[in-house]
Amino acid sequence: MTERDKVFGGSIPKFYDTLMVPLIFEAYAADLAELVAASSPGSVLETAAGSGVVTRALAPKLCAGARYVVTDLNQPMLDYAAAKQQADSRIEWRQADALDLPFEDASFDVVCCQFGAMFFPNRVAGYVEARRMLRPGGRFVFNVWDRIEENDFAEEVANAVATLFPHDPPRFLARTPHGYHDVALIREELSRAGFSDIEVETREKVSSARSARDAAAAYCLGTPLRNEIEARDASLLQLATDRATKAIANRHGDGPVAGKIQAHVIVAAG
Template sequence: MPAAYEQYLVPVVFRPFAEDMVAKAAALRPRRILELAAGTGVLTSHLLDIASAPEVTATDLNEAMVAFGSARAPGAVWRQADAQRLPFPGGGFDLVVCQFGVMFLPDRVAAFTDVRRVLAPGGRFLFSTWGPLGTHAFEVALQAGLERAFPVDPPRFFPTVPHGYADPAVVVADLAAAGLAVEEEQELTLQGRAASIADLATGYLTGTPVRAAVEARGDASAVRATVVEEMTARLGPGPVSAPMTAYVFRAAA
């Protein structure tokens, strides 16, 4: 799964936002950075290039992602870690960053509270969430393809998890409950550029948790063909550019 995620999804969906987030991180001139849900290291590799040369500790709950990421961005210290129970002493980081990971946390207030614990006084928490599903053109087309492939009870991973934390007011309330003060909230729309819709569909179907649902419910190759056909009908075969909207938050300890 990490290889498919890195090859097909990172360049199109995640790298544009990583480039924006690292610019925001660099402006804070942090010395010690903790990254949560680092995945395959797309943001990690950018953080290592910040001119102030910060120390970067990258974490992920998934062992396979940690193994892949540590090879991709070996300049960081990599640790398997649960963001709700961080294995670090209090006050050890100037900046905690998380790109598109907080949506996966079962108890976000608990996780945000632990982020506050590991931040030094005056430290910052910088993170992003996806907007509603309808604001992400690639994933609207993908979900339509899944619903066509599974007319009864289609997989609902994308609407309910990646796009399931898409109300900024709820996010701000959770941060406040954890004792973090929001300094900045931005709605950010960037363009994703895919050379091939077929490859992008492969990335979504094999490089995300929807893979297990697809494999359990039917013929994965037939599902892929249906999804590719639907996505192509909506977006074209590629190259194609499509908008993706996220919310970016910066909070202070």
């Protein structure tokens, strides 16, 4: 992962929430919210909250007296998430690094993180911090994307954009969001962080968009892939989106499109 992979500034938060969230994140956010709420936790910490899709799904499921602390390293994303959330006195918004959390030991019943672990510069350190936050019997609930070959639109966009830069193709999608898919490695790193009870379930879902253009724009404009394209040649951003649109339409049609997405859902305790 590069420093540019972590930059969700400018117009990216808006495109991310309006295009990427319904495309690939909402269905998994609903899953994560169900898993977190299943134990009726009195206190929840969310790390790498992004534009707040899990927050919006989980908050209605928590009890009236619950404490819900929502954090993200990226202040623009956190600001966007807070602006989208209905007023709720149970929610505290904090800019925080998941690898250096500003909370006392054993402060939460559940720590959750949707598609954030792939961005941790040191995942074991992030897992150690999550475990430090947990009270006895607490759970760490998170998910990560499976390999890019198991995620149709991501693979098609990456391949299409690569044709514009054959000598230096942007690798953000394969490198970071889809770069941490080895279940054995995930288990090993969680074990190194002190977790002993680790459950991993691979879940396939369907990603849908109103058009191939919407799906392509989601990836090209709503993720740090945009930063990679613009760093090479900002004038080619529109052409990159056009090529990604054509690649998706060639496989999935010119109208509403649907493709496979796949992720690993992990619950760790102990």
